[in-house]
Amino acid sequence: MKSVMVTGPGLTATVEVPAPVAGPADVLVRIRACGICGSDGMYIAVGGIPPRQGATPLGHEPAGEIVEAGAEVTGLAVGDHVVLNPMASGDGIIGSGGAQGGLNELVLIRGAQAGVHLVTVPEHVPFEVAALNEPMAVATHAVNRLEPKPGQTAVVFGAGPIGLGAAIGLKLRGVAHVVVVDVVPNRLAKALKVGADAVIDSSREDVAARLLELHGEAPRYFGRHGKPATELYLDAAGVPAVIETVLATARHGARLSIVAVHKKPISVDFGSLLTSELTIALAMGYPTEIFEVTKDLVEHWERYALIVSDVLPYTQVGRALDLAATPGAADKVVVTLP
Template structure:
């Protein structure tokens, strides 16, 4: 049987290891994809912190390695006889939570591998074809941009809404792009890292706030005008807040600033937080909207990602060869060291 290289969590926490494993053999309903680029997600980093995942009790509860990666783009190299609408040579992005089963995130297959088996391959459900002119690294943004798109869809933002996105990582910046493409007239991005704020302006944000140095309330009032909560207390005129940071300070800042009828869309994985000011939420009738994954958006985003590829390409801060994946994860493990890292595979 042919062999391939695949990236797993290492034998100790915060390390990775490239292992040689059997190359998957596709069945009549499957497709085999040669991976050409795969993004690194915060979920991958979480598995690194654990050193893997706990095995079943009958295995003694030991930590077992995890195959990493769920943001792939690649080229089809084998197609099962029963697969329709797909051919060898097609460039594809893959749904890592689709009908073919989970990819990465503790599953049997990870996309940070030379090859990926897409079981029960179905175009439009488990994978989608994209044009040859789109670089593989940009195409690998499809999955995280679907996460951002779902958050924006959940917000039901309208053109006249005034919006602020807290957190200028890939999801926050992706949300800002989708908001502008949706026609929202004024989008602010807030973060504590100047380089991220510069990138926010480059991808189309109308204004930025350095929340480590600036008065968020004053700046939002300056940008969005003044409104009030249900008690008539002055509040910025911001209509929709996005939490793409997951820090307690963001949640509390939103509650403290929300006008009557404002919305908060929570898309970040929340870190351990302090008590929530429920009274503040009541005084503003703040609507909390949770956004998880991409129930319908995974391939909804693909045509627009293709159309606006130059804009989305700005989100990538580092491109690292697969052979140097350990270096890529060193950056990913260091807060503020990188924004969006894409692992690339040789031609």
């Protein structure tokens, strides 16, 4: 079968590898779609992930169809459309240093258990949308770290796939008003399409002033006044200006969830921040959310489908990787396999 691998620093190739063979407790999945993540670009740049340096299979956002199920497997059958939990694979994280990648033609799930390693999705959900399950689980974990309550107000910084997924998740949890902040007009337009109540172009507008207009002013507390009443902040952008804005504008008792990867240290003045009693929660991966999000994804698949900007066939996987790695060229790239 074919497998897309990192072959060296900055290099990838589609190579032939032995096709896996399913045992009595295993499931063999033919991958039908796999999203490209920003971390894939990082793996390519450094030449892979030890111990598979120079030979790292890529792709950790897969969806596919079961083509073989062992006699001991229950709750799963040949022909089922499925999404996978990359973290649960027994031979390492799929596409992130493990022995298999979601950009393989076939992926073997050893000791397959429904609800642990993979779950089924209805056939009417397109594979390229089902492949959003993994990144939307990341977004859902970031939302869960905020502990949102119905009727609250929120702002999401960054209208990439994770930010858009977080905006959808906040609205589905009953958050009354969700604002999305970005600097790219088409991303802001997409945020409104997926359900954001308002958007802010931070390259042209004062974020704090606009939040005051949209959410009103929070009650004075320990001398803190003139702050927006916004209760929830979510950083899916990963730029210092976001953290600086949140720290300067946070009302008393606000919560901040950081899911973005910050590549440089940021200075925080905890002295001036003390009276805000701001709760800062970091969000990494999806400890419980990988299949929690599937129900939302299935029920609202047409809304989630808006997140996908480019769908390319497997024969153009190199172009797909380049497109995803080029800033501003695409929002979410998904590769489809026959």
